[in-house]
Amino acid sequence: MLKRLVKLASVLDERGLQKEADFLYVIIKEASRQDQLMEERNYMMDPRTNAKNAWEGYDERSNTIAISWTKYDEEHDTEEEEMLKLPAKRELCDLCDGKGKVVNPSIDAGGLSQEDFYDDPDFEEDYFSGVHDISCPQCLGKNVVPVVNYDALSAEQKKEFDEYQREQAELAEEEYHERRERMGEMGMY
Numbered sequence: 001m002l003k004r005l006v007k008l009a010s011v012l013d014e015r016g017l018q019k020e021a022d023f024l025y026v027i028i029k030e031a032s033r034q035d036q037l038m039e040e041r042n043y044m045m046d047p048r049t050n051a052k053n054a055w056e057g058y059d060e061r062s063n064t065i066a067i068s069w070t071k072y073d074e075e076h077d078t079e080e081e082e083m084l085k086l087p088a089k090r091e092l093c094d095l096c097d098g099k100g101k102v103v104n105p106s107i108d109a110g111g112l113s114q115e116d117f118y119d120d121p122d123f124e125e126d127y128f129s130g131v132h133d134i135s136c137p138q139c140l141g142k143n144v145v146p147v148v149n150y151d152a153l154s155a156e157q158k159k160e161f162d163e164y165q166r167e168q169a170e171l172a173e174e175e176y177h178e179r180r181e182r183m184g185e186m187g188m189y
Helices: 002-014 018-045 114-119 121-129 155-185
Strands: 064-073 078-092 101-103 133-135 144-148
Touching: 002 018, 018 155, 064 144, 064 155, 078 155, 114 121
Parallel strands: none
Antiparallel strands: 064 078, 078 144, 101 133
């Protein structure tokens, strides 16, 4: 769309309609700026960009996952470090669907259109052949990730793990809102 507007502005300029062409160039510049902000927003929010190494804390010998976090005690207004060592099992990586690789988010986090492929047929071939793929940042190319084996937990472990998950969900919600706020400050929302 922007390419068409640039062509139109150029035609207007050639025909001596300078005010109209200048006005169109201002619109194009602002639209380009908005496109860039949207690209940056999409990249920042892409799950491939925010993925964490799922193997961190995993002990293959004991098939356990060590989870540590800071637990906040509202009643006493204190924080204490908690550590859980829980039985694990392996599941298919949900980020790469077990492929072990993903497209580099800098290539398509903002989405692609038919126009992207039409303008550059070699890019389309490269894209679909995996030229722009990277190792999955979550499973590290292993196709699977270790997860807590909830069925193998004791009653006490389930209680502790449920508390951990609640606190992590609250933390994720806070981080999401903080990220949106930062993006708003940058003019991305």
